[in-house]
Amino acid sequence: MVGHILSRRHLLSSAALIAALYSSSASAAAISGQLPWQPDTNAMPPQVKPGTWAYFTPDEAAAVEALADRLIPADELSPGGKDVGVAAYIDAQLAGDFGKDTGLYMQPPFADGLPGQGFQSALTPAARYRKSIAALNDYCRKAYLGKVFADIPAADQDQIISKMEAGTLSLGGPNSKAFFQLVWQNTKEGFFADPIYGGNRGMAGWKMIGFPGARYDYRDWVEKHNQPYPLPPVGMADHPDWKSHV
Numbered sequence: 001m002v003g004h005i006l007s008r009r010h011l012l013s014s015a016a017l018i019a020a021l022y023s024s025s026a027s028a029a030a031i032s033g034q035l036p037w038q039p040d041t042n043a044m045p046p047q048v049k050p051g052t053w054a055y056f057t058p059d060e061a062a063a064v065e066a067l068a069d070r071l072i073p074a075d076e077l078s079p080g081g082k083d084v085g086v087a088a089y090i091d092a093q094l095a096g097d098f099g100k101d102t103g104l105y106m107q108p109p110f111a112d113g114l115p116g117q118g119f120q121s122a123l124t125p126a127a128r129y130r131k132s133i134a135a136l137n138d139y140c141r142k143a144y145l146g147k148v149f150a151d152i153p154a155a156d157q158d159q160i161i162s163k164m165e166a167g168t169l170s171l172g173g174p175n176s177k178a179f180f181q182l183v184w185q186n187t188k189e190g191f192f193a194d195p196i197y198g199g200n201r202g203m204a205g206w207k208m209i210g211f212p213g214a215r216y217d218y219r220d221w222v223e224k225h226n227q228p229y230p231l232p233p234v235g236m237a238d239h240p241d242w243k244s245h246v
Contacts, residue, residue: 047237048198050088054095055126061087062150063133064183070157071187078208079201081187089190089199090129090183099126125182132179135171136160195235206233214239 053061068081068090078084093099101124113120123131137148140160144152149160163169165184167177190199192206194214200206203213212218213233221229 044236045196047196048088048092050085050198050201053091055099056087056091056094056129059137059148059150060130060133061091063137063148064090064129066150066157067161067183068187068190070154070161071184072191078204081191083201084191084204085195085199085201086187086190089193089197090186092198093186093189094126094129099129100124128174128179128182132171132174132176135174136176136179139169139171194237196237200235203233203235 056064064087065082068086069083070081072078072081072084072086074080074083081087097103106122106124108122110120110122121128133149140147140149140152144156149157152160160169161180164176164180167175169176171179190197191204192209192211193199195201195203205211206213210229211233212221212229212231214236215231215234218229218231221227
């Protein structure tokens with residue numbers, strides 16, 4: 001485990017902060033004399049299928065899998081970030097609206113913002129991943145006899161990640177601390193998001209924290225504090241009422 005920020009306790013506490021994923025913008029409309037929706041319809045997201053990469057090259061995917069596996073290593077509580085599909089989640093997001101910064105203002109001037117303003121750059125998240133992974137692998141080739149990040153020992157990976165977290169690793173252009181923060185945020189999302197988005201395979205993240213998933217109603221257990229939820233979690237793709245729509 002690298003740094004205090006990567007403790008399992010920090011991971012658990014951050015799960016409460018993982019909100020809904022990205023949605024497309026819509027124009028406002030005045031509706032009169034009818035319901036603003038059609039009955040028996042839904043807007044299910046497409047299911048991310050394992051085995052292919054929508055954005056990453058194989059080398060990029062290997063680097064992100066290695067990063068995810070060190071940020072969330074396997075232990076007695078859950079599998080690691082690689083095995084639960086964190087890289088598949090990130091890959092799908094980078095291939096979609098998030099990766100393109102769809103809906104965000106992307107015109108100059110660009111400058112380093114205050115911590116509360118977020119990252120401000122001409123680079124989209126997809127471009128930041130591509131550029132930063134290339135720089136990370138170049139750094140490792142020079143420091144580890146031609147080996148890329150995914151091929152160096154776990155202890156050395158941890159040291160590099162710790163330097164990225166602290167902002168002391170020079171990648172010759174990309175901001176290593178900003179890249180670490182982006183990967184760490186996306187790794188947490190992929191660990192706890194609905195499995196339909198590619199991560200949280202086997203609902204491992206939900207099982208670890210006792211989250212019921214996409215069940216319609218669990219009011220009978222809401223007031224039962226400090227008691228484990230007795231039923232297994234349900235994902236959108238596995239819900240009996242939604243299977244036919246996936």
